[in-house]
Every structure is written in C-alpha cells, then in structure tokens.
Amino acid sequence: MKKISLLGSTGSIGVNTLDVVERNPENFQILAMSAGTNVDLFAEQIRKFKPKFAALFEEQKIPLLKEKVADLDVEIFSGEEGCVTVATIDEIDIVVSGVVGKAGLLPAMEALKAGKNLALANKETLVIAGELILKEAQKANSNIIPIDSEHSAIFQALNGERKERIKKIILTASGGPFRTYNANQMESITVKDALNHPNWKMGSKITIDSSTMMNKGLEYIEAKWLFGIETPVEIVVHAQSIIHSMIEFVDTSIIAQLGIPDMRVPIAYALTYPDRFECNLPSLDLTAMGNLTFEVPDFERFPCLQFAINAMEIGKTMPAVLNAANEIAVEAFLNELIPYKDIAELIRLVMHNHIPTKLNELQDILDADQWAREETTKLITVAH
Ligand code: MG
Secondary structure, eight states, rough: OEEEESSTSSHHHHHHHHHHHHTTTTTTTEEEEEEEOOOHHHHHHHHHHHHEEEEEEGGGGGHHHHTTTTTTTOEEEEEHHHHHHHHTTTTOSSEEEEGGGGGGGHHHHHHHHHHOEEEEEEEHHHHHHHHHHHHHHHHHHHHEESSSHHHHHHHHHHTOHHHHHHHEEEEEEEOOOTOOOTTTGGGGOOOHHHHHSSSSSOHHHHHHHHHHHHHHHHHHHHHHHHHHHOOOOOEEEEETTOOEEEETTTTEEEEEOOOOSSHHHHHHHHTTSSSOOOOOOOOOOHHHHHOOOOOOOOOTTTTTHHHHHHHHHHHHHHHHHHHHHHHHEEEEEEEOOOOOOHHHHHHHHHHHHHHOOOOOOOHHHHHHHHHHHHHHHHHHHHHH
C-alpha cells in the first residue's frame, strides 16, 4: 500500500489523481492532501478519501473547512506552512504535486529534502528553481517522477537506456487552439476562445499557457532540468496529441510513447513506477486516428515559446522572471484586464527590464519572482 500526499487536490491533476486512487483502493491510500481555495470540493474530497492530514492554503477559509469536516478524524493545517507540513509527514511514500504555479515550489522542495519521492505535475517548480530542486533531490536521495505527459513519455522512453546515449529529445506540442490562426485572427482572441483546448481538458492557467505555447516553453525548460541541460530539445507540433514525446538516440533510433490524451495515464505511471497497472481506460485506436501530422512551430505567432528558450539560455534568475511575468499576465487576461496579445508583450518587457543575477540560494529566486510580479503588475496598471 503506497501512502500518498496529494498537493493541489481540487485542481485538474488532483481530481485525476483521486480518480486513479479510487480505481485502485488496494494499492493506494490518500494519507494527506492540500488545496488552495476551493473549500467546498476540498471538504467533499476529505469526506470521501478520509486523509489523516489536510491543509488549506487560504487561511481565511479554515474555520469554514473545520466546520464542514467537524465530524471527521482529520487534522487541519493552514497556509503555506500547512501545505509544507502535509508534504513532509513521516509515513508518506510519495508526494503528488498538482499545484498550479509558483505556489508549488516550497512544498515540493521540502518534500524532496525530507527524502520523499515526488510525482511532479507542477512544471513551474522546475522552471523557477530547477538547479536547486535537483540539488536537494540528490542530497536526500529522493526521486522526481514527471507527470507532465511529455516528460512522462520521455521518462518511459528512457527505461533501460543510458542518458548519455540521447542524441536529442523531440518534445511534441499540440499547437493549442490557435495553431491555424493567421496573424490577423490572433488580434481578437477572447478568454473563451483561449480556454477551448482541442485535445486536453485542463485547468485554466495551463490551458491559456497551451494557447500561447508558453506551456511548451515551460516544458522545454522542465525537460532540460529533468533530462540534462546539455541535451538538445527539438519542439515539433503534433496536432493530434497522440505521440506524447520521443527520444532520438545516437544510433538515430527514435523511441516514442503513444496513448490517448488522458492525464490519468501519466499519473498512474508515476504512482506505480517502475510497475504498471490496469487503468480501465479506452485503448488508442490508431486506424481510427488515420493520420498523425508533424509541423515546425511558428515562433513569430507564438513568441512565448522563444522567450522561454531564451530565458533558459540566459539562466540565473531569468526563468523565474519569465514564469512570474507569465503567471501575472495570464491572470490579468483571464480577468479580462488585458487583451490576449499583451500576455506575450508583458513577458517580453519584464524580461527586457530584468538584470539577471546569480542564484546562490532560494531567496535569490523568491526576490526575482517578487520583483517580476510587481513589475508586470505595474506595467498592466500603467497601460490600462
Ligand atoms: Mg504537458
């Protein structure tokens, strides 16, 4: 029986993880869970999965949560500190992080420090602090198992292979809902348009990131940290999202992982690795698919992709700044405070205004993150 701490239980990854656990009650137990603000769903989940420990990030809602689960035997923690507590409890075997954005950083870091295996869906953690995260994992001998479907595919393609024999990683991208839009059409995109992803059902932040292709940019950085920063990563647009990514080895052989676009597959793999189990999901019907297509990404229509690659090349505090500017800009777009095209423009400006500094400790990253959030907010206020 694997004992799980699930971080971000009310988000899309969290809900899918609980679905996987529910299908395998003899193998998995939810011992602890955390959520951000959705107290109604969180209380329901606590009632159903009966964790011993639960943390809610939004401290003002703690009294309401306590009231809702008063009859249950669960210890409640609050705030960021509480989220770290439930990620580091002694009896936990594996921590699943489905937190959105930078909020996932500290719990992930502390879980790794505590020697926990970390099934990681929260790519921002590696984007912001890849080097420090890897250092902590190595020190404590804890493993990071990717849940992001592309990285799960690469991780699976690496089974039994040697990292040094990778020639390049081929990171596939759906291209999002605006893959075929011309520059003119890109001018008048609404929130509703951008939230309409063709292949994947996900939370709103990552869905917007997919539409700007920032998601692929963040995944490019994530792949570098997970599979070697010297390893070349080629991005290929593959509209059907059937091949989740590939590795070309030095002998030119390419190994790919294919499957239906359903996050429960990589989540289950992260939980069962190195084993697999019956998921009771529909099989991929290749003949029904007919064609799989591949295209070169358009860096002009999707500048965020280039910004992310540049940020990784510059290194230091720049990836953290890219991420923070993106989080603030996406939130402003979702709240209809800025037009769609301003997401990329804001990130470009904030990166331009940032003087990257060396990373010695976590505080350097948190400072850069804070600066970038303020700078982006300032630019939004000035322009609108
Ligand atoms: Mg992905």
